[in-house]
Amino acid sequence: MKKKKTSPGNIAQNKKARHEYSFIDKFEAGIELQGWEVKSIRAGKANITDSYVFIKDNEAFVSNMMITPLNQASSHVVCDPTRIRKLLLKRREIEQLMGGLDRQGLTIVATSMYWKACWVKLEIHLAKGKQEHDKRDSIKDRDWNRQKERMMKHSA
Template sequence: MAKKKKRKISANTIGTNKQARRLYEILETFEAGISLVGSEVKSLRAGQVSFKDGYVQFRDASAYLIGIHIAPYDKTGVYDQHDPERPRQLLLHKQEIVMLKAKTEQKGLSVIPMKMYFSRGKVKVQIGLGRGKNVHSKKQDLKDRDISRDTARQLAAYK
């Protein structure tokens, strides 16, 4: 059996969901393609995307990205504009869709978009399978981050 090559995500990041790691404990991540129209791609090249309340919904053996706002491209005519909040189909393997759908239904996990980027000229979305954090775990994460920052400062002071 051949080994899978690890793919490196390029520096062509369009946008990131800054709330994802704060609100969710990410268990697994997946890379998915996304079905877009031309004006959406132009708008993404300008970096006009907002993840605000985005999530992935499963319908009829397909995965859809809901709640992502891609701003209308201002140089497109009135009749060729896209709906900024429309559901966009994610391009995943059927096994991945079945597995993600089963995990979200049984274990109470959520699938959320984490990052959007260009990979070889195509728009890709990094989605994460995550469990919502409670207030206690959010505070613990802040404490751990503060402790690691303080130790790094002290180590830098001794060098």
């Protein structure tokens, strides 16, 4: 008897975003997916590194999120791996995002895609782009924290 494979919680991460942006607010959004996309995600063929989120007509969408189609799962459907997918958010959350975009000049960044029960969720952040000196400061802080950990480890 074959044991059913359970998918790990994390599907894809955008590690570059932590370096490029400083995060302000965090949101969890559902994604409107097609059947072949869910099968491909279960096989681990998703990438959100170059994706970005935009709002149009009071609805949120994610663009440039790459989900590579499987050959056996998508033989009868025309697949577009980078199609624009609708994000499922509450109206209040969309209004918060729109307020950050309009008034504060912020951007919306997709940072993580993961499973929550049987649903695929996308973690998005309202973020502000870092300047070059901000990036250097965060690198310096990270290195200092590593050195502190090493000193504490050796002294104990």
